Amino acid sequence: MKKLSMKDIAEYAGVSVATVSRVINGNGRFSEETRQKVNNIIEEYNYTPSNVARALRTQKMPCIAIIVPDITNEFFAKLVMLIEEKLMTLTYTTMICNTHESAAIEAKFIPMINALNISGLIYIAEGEGGNPVVRKDLPVVYIDRISNDVEENIFIASDNFLGGYLAGERLIKAGCRRSLFIMDNRNISAFIDRQKGFTKAHADYNIKFSEQLICCANGVDFEAGKQEIEWLINSGILFDGIFCVSDMLAFGAYGELTSRGFSVPEDVKIIGFDDISISQYALKPLTTIQHNTELIAKNAVSTILKLVCGETVATKNIIIPVSLIERSTT
Amino acid sequence: MKKLSMKDIAEYAGVSVATVSRVINGNGRFSEETRQKVNNIIEEYNYTPSNVARALRTQKMPCIAIIVPDITNEFFAKLVMLIEEKLMTLTYTTMICNTHESAAIEAKFIPMINALNISGLIYIAEGEGGNPVVRKDLPVVYIDRISNDVEENIFIASDNFLGGYLAGERLIKAGCRRSLFIMDNRNISAFIDRQKGFTKAHADYNIKFSEQLICCANGVDFEAGKQEIEWLINSGILFDGIFCVSDMLAFGAYGELTSRGFSVPEDVKIIGFDDISISQYALKPLTTIQHNTELIAKNAVSTILKLVCGETVATKNIIIPVSLIERSTT
């Protein structure tokens, strides 16, 4: 059963390929009668026009690539899923490029994206060292993170400053006077904004928040959180609150703390970031900052599509509100 | 900066497009001198041949689609990531199709796969109601789950029977005499095999394992585990061991159990399945069955590639061993 081409459809319908093309794409003129006839044949033979041929002709593949550092991270997984869903309803396919947080792998995707004539790129970048060069004419929307050397780019992200502020405020209101801010040693824009918000909250409430309360863990996963707390306690630092840039980091901190006999939230209060599903389900449900993933995805899709169609977008920066989810660790 | 075509390269190198094509694909004959000349130009201009044009000509896109029920599930995410990685080193792109566990969405992907002239499909199917019809000539490899109505298909999965057996054996040796098997109400082949293994272990050790110990929760997530245990306890069933078909299910069961005053593993022992990362990191690390995800991915990729190249594969069924990871819940 060979796949039919437009030529076959044209023949069966007794019209020319051009007419079939017009009917399918709904441009040009044709009579209602022709439309019916062609559509019937298309339906009868279950014909799908070849996107490959179409892409060759128009120099545009109906496909958006999305570069993501780690699909295993639930926040990214959800984001990607939502984006893909939306694109699908618009008959775009999505090519998910998982960089494994490696710039080398990231670089490998670029020629692939070029070779495929992909229409657009949604980019969740690493903070480090700028992003690889892509074709100048390829529409790109940055999500969640951006490298600081680019000002001209389109960027959509959660309101990380607000997230930091909310966390700081909550901790302060709960009585914390010496709260740690734990991130990692990458220069990720999102983390820096959270820190600024956190600091601002302390300033607004007249609570001292010194440099030494800002900690760089060796990553943002469970292990990193554990180790960091171990190190901090050993080095004798005192604290009664912790704000982590990821939920897993917070869980690691919590684990180490409890195993050393501290109670949460009595002795120290903890707030995470992302609101991944275990945060809700853990034995000790975690207070955290929740992204509006749906809104981020929605904006990412509508923006990239505008760019693909050659429209200009008015606002280069879209900031999506976040919310504090209060649970048992504060 | 327009993208160059092979014609441009040919012109710069002072040869014909045919020759450039031959050099790039390494077939046909050409002199060493020509090869050098062409390759130099290609390098100089950083040229990448268009996969779209190539696909149109050869009727084969260097792209494998992978249908997955839920990318948010860590086990699937890892599997997909590994598969994508491997395919990339072989210059295949991967199109990830997330069905959201919905047959309707699954069906939508098929025309897309057709329209794109995708070379092959890796399929993590839903158990229910068979799988949608794809082009008869499209190579397909089923992973992890398969619908029971198909015997002829290529199938790669963990040794679920063994997993069930190991779990049963461990529980029995730990002293459990009335262990629950908790799955959900879908007819997923993987779950059924686990049940068979679990049953066999009981038979081998002469422990009675009756039908009523087989429970169908309302899903395989945390919430489902919680509810199921609630329901079971309310209905007065006695048990001292639990084997769940997913780790999240096990965590749900554990949560409900402890909140009702039971101790784990003293009063009841629990084993999960999948070994997702929180199983290791939870306050109460979970005993579970670990897939060899790497091996599954490796086999999936090598098999689909063989099929794509028109080779026949000898063994239609590849079963990958699993192992019991003993932690704190047994």
Added chain:
DNA sequence: CTGAAAGCGCTAACAC
């Protein structure tokens, strides 16, 4: 060993 040329399936002028 290399070039000329046909054509993959489609779109978009351009004719009528």
Added chain:
DNA sequence: GTGTTAGCGCTTTCAG
């Protein structure tokens, strides 16, 4: 309102 036709960038006979 519809048909004819020229490519999009590549692979692959077929000549030479």
